[in-house]
Amino acid sequence: MDEPHVPRHHDRPPFVIAGISIILALAIVAGTFFLILHARSTVSGDTSNEHSSASLTPQLKSQLAAPLACPTCWHPALDTSWQWQLSGTVDQSVNATMYDIDLFENDAGVVASLHAAGRKVICYLDAGTWENWRPDAAQFPAAVLGKLDSGWPGERWLDIRQLSTLQPLLDARLDQCKAKGFDGVEFDNVDGYANDTGFPLTAHDQLIFDVFLANAAHRRGLSVALKNDLGQIPALLPYFDWALDEQCFQYQECDMLLPFIHAGKAVMEVEYDAQPSSFCPQANALNFNSLVKHLDLGSFRIACR
Numbered sequence: 357m358d359e360p361h362v363p364r365h366h367d368r369p370p371f372v373i374a375g376i377s378i379i380l381a382l383a384i385v386a387g388t389f390f391l392i393l394h395a396r397s398t399v400s401g402d403t404s405n406e407h408s409s410a411s412l413t414p415q416l417k418s419q420l421a422a423p424l425a426c427p428t429c430w431h432p433a434l435d436t437s438w439q440w441q442l443s444g445t446v447d448q449s450v451n452a453t454m455y456d457i458d459l460f461e462n463d464a465g466v467v468a469s470l471h472a473a474g475r476k477v478i479c480y481l482d483a484g485t486w487e488n489w490r491p492d493a494a495q496f497p498a499a500v501l502g503k504l505d506s507g508w509p510g511e512r513w514l515d516i517r518q519l520s521t522l523q524p525l526l527d528a529r530l531d532q533c534k535a536k537g538f539d540g541v542e543f544d545n546v547d548g549y550a551n552d553t554g555f556p557l558t559a560h561d562q563l564i565f566d567v568f569l570a571n572a573a574h575r576r577g578l579s580v581a582l583k584n585d586l587g588q589i590p591a592l593l594p595y596f597d598w599a600l601d602e603q604c605f606q607y608q609e610c611d612m613l614l615p616f617i618h619a620g621k622a623v624m625e626v627e628y629d630a631q632p633s634s635f636c637p638q639a640n641a642l643n644f645n646s647l648v649k650h651l652d653l654g655s656f657r658i659a660c661r
Contacts, residue, residue: 416560426574430476430539432598432622434643439657440600440626443479447471447655456480456624458601459533460490467537476540477583479533483526483569484545485511495525502554505545509618513545513553516565523541523568530576540579542570543601545559547585563591570595581624586612598622605635610642617643636660 416518431440438454443449446457446466459479467477486496487512500521502513513521533541546569548555550561566585570592573580582589582596586609589599598621603626604610613623625646627635632648639646639660648658 382507385603391539398410410653416563417591418655419560420563420591421571423567423573425485426575426577426579426597428577429574429597430579432476432579433621435661436645437659437661438647439655440624440643440647440649440653441655442653444654446470448584450655450657452659454478454624458569459529459536459538463535464536468649471537477538478540478542478579479538480542481529481533481546482511482545483514483543483635484516484548484565485513487511492528494524498523503552506552513551515553515555515556517555517571519565523572526569527572530572530578533631534576534578540581540597541573542581542583543573544583547588549653550585550587559588563588566592567595582616589613589615593619593621596621598624600624600626602626602629605638605646606630610638610644613644614642632660 357434360512377546378506379421404448418558426642431455436454436455439447439452442456447464448455448470452475453475456478457466457479457480465580470477482490484502485505485508487493496514500515500518502515503511505511516522530541532549535563544565546566547562549557565581566588570580570582579597579599580595581600583600585592586601586604587602589612593615599613599616601613601623602625604613604625610625616623623642623644625644626649627640627646628649628651630648644660646660648660650656
């Protein structure tokens, strides 16, 4: 279990546009100059990676695997109540359609019990970082382990370019998710390209990895959520069934999630220790399924609707 749990949101860069004032009239012959400054992420410090899929050329897009359709997968309705609990014993009394809980910390009996109560159950698993307390941690070779994930003791970023090494390990986790009876999967830390991982990850590296994850989930009949990674939504929307985002109101980026809503795909959203009145009216107007949660992601929950 993530210990202690803190929000997974890694700051995304704002875009700052500065205009250089028009010079004296006699200099008009030289033209008017404007300088557009693009601020990079303070988290990654990597100026080579844009937090956008705008640079995805047709050639690069053609290198991505096609979306694997999953007509039998569970597709949450736009208005879907949910609970997200990643710490402590799962409180099964919460009246919610969907429960998102830890893969390793919950056995098939918990999933079956929630199913008996009419719930859909999602398995949380970390795909983009290595966690030293997981039962399969020793199977990850040192060569794929990067820098520490800031604020998360015992976690290191993974070199997602080494997919031939990571695929069997992630496949085994997905097989466990399926075997326990889960209905879908939430992959965490799928935006390494925008963070200081210790590897020169590009936006395209991230797309290849995220597409692999989505198709691997669908191949097992598992519904799949896109976690954060807002800048790549235009490219990844066809692959993912719904979105889960942290703190879009705090970071003023909720509009980036609207392609999911327009496609009829649910958006699950969380603000941490916020006043419901400060964002719930806007969340409901956007048709988001927003919650207030504590940072530890225990059973505490206030739903906006």
